[in-house]
Amino acid sequence: xxxxxxxxxxxxxxxxxxxxxxxxxxxxxxxxxxxxxxxxxxxxxxxxxxxxxxxxxxxxxxxxxxxxxxxxxxxxxxxxxxxxxxxxxxxxxxxxxxxxxxxxxxxxxxxxxxxxxxxxxxxxxxxxxxxxxxxxxxxxxxxxxxxxxxxxxxxxxxxxxxxxxxxxxxxxxxxxxxxxxxxxxxxxxxxxxx
Amino acid sequence: xxxxxxxxxxxxxxxxxxxxxxxxxxxxxxxxxxxxxxxxxxxxxxxxxxxxxxxxxxxxxxxxxxxxxxxxxxxxxxxxxxxxxxxxxxxxxxxxxxxxxxxxxxxxxxxxxxxxxxxxxx
Numbered sequence: 285x286x287x288x289x290x291x292x293x294x295x296x297x298x299x300x301x302x303x304x305x306x307x308x309x310x311x312x313x314x315x316x317x318x319x320x321x322x323x324x325x326x327x328x329x330x331x332x333x334x335x336x337x338x339x340x341x342x343x344x345x346x347x348x349x350x351x352x353x354x355x356x357x358x359x360x361x362x363x364x365x366x367x368x369x370x371x372x373x374x375x376x377x378x379x380x381x382x383x384x385x386x387x388x389x390x391x392x393x394x395x396x397x398x399x400x401x402x403x404x405x406x407x408x409x410x411x412x413x414x415x416x417x418x419x420x421x422x423x424x425x426x427x428x429x430x431x432x433x434x435x436x437x438x439x440x441x442x443x444x445x446x447x448x449x450x451x452x453x454x455x456x457x458x459x460x461x462x463x464x465x466x467x468x469x470x471x472x473x474x475x476x477x478x
Numbered sequence: 479x480x481x482x483x484x485x486x487x488x489x490x491x492x493x494x495x496x497x498x499x500x501x502x503x504x505x506x507x508x509x510x511x512x513x514x515x516x517x518x519x520x521x522x523x524x525x526x527x528x529x530x531x532x533x534x535x536x537x538x539x540x541x542x543x544x545x546x547x548x549x550x551x552x553x554x555x556x557x558x559x560x561x562x563x564x565x566x567x568x569x570x571x572x573x574x575x576x577x578x579x580x581x582x583x584x585x586x587x588x589x590x591x592x593x594x595x596x597x598x599x600x
Contacts, residue, residue: 289572289576291547291550291553292503292504292505294571295505297575297577298509298556298560298566299512300574300578301574302516302565302566307516307519308516308519309515313508313511313515314511316515316518317511320500387548395500402548404539404546438524438528
């Protein structure tokens, strides 16, 4: 808790000590960081969503037991990859995801969480006043739509299966994948037709 | 260990499609990478790290000191886990940090701006 030393220096010191003891290899760290910066991201989740939209049997498997179903179409391993549960948005029920205690988030399918997801204001407010928070983020939901706030934890990491937008009946799975955004899979946006 | 490479172009390409900078400073990516690497090699279970992170965040939220910095809590959680099992004690870390802080000006080279900098220490 020696807060007078800047975090950058403490990080460098910790990496030195761990490297000297053979506990981390900086080159391996580089690989992990690069993977999360460039490879692991919402494209994985978008593939899962698009598959669920075009394949009803896959959709059923995904909603019943998401972790193995995700691995059918995307990489689903590593930290924060277990215990993913998928919930479906409908015209009547809108799910939105938060982690009230820290930042639990399904990394393999969404990448690392954006800063607003980790922010104390989002984490506290979306629970108390989800309709207002969603409206501030640009998603106006009718009063007749029930909003369900899903609190992620190390036991359950929620992923939203957004509604397939009208007018996309003729699109291929690949074209649909390109429409799905991270925000829609967190539940703070909807997917729009192209 | 590593996820399969994916296409990084196209409209849904991560992370650019969603326009977020993952790390606001190079040290944040190193702190992130250390925790993920140590978890991958079995140094600790993710739930252990998570519990430490929750405790750090809760402590800040109960009595906010300074501005919010997610990765300072992340680093603090990592320190707590490693001190908890004796892997790296707080005393050792303080001493090494002080040594680094005492480096002459100009020695604090800037190569970690690219994300590849790290003191090898040997």
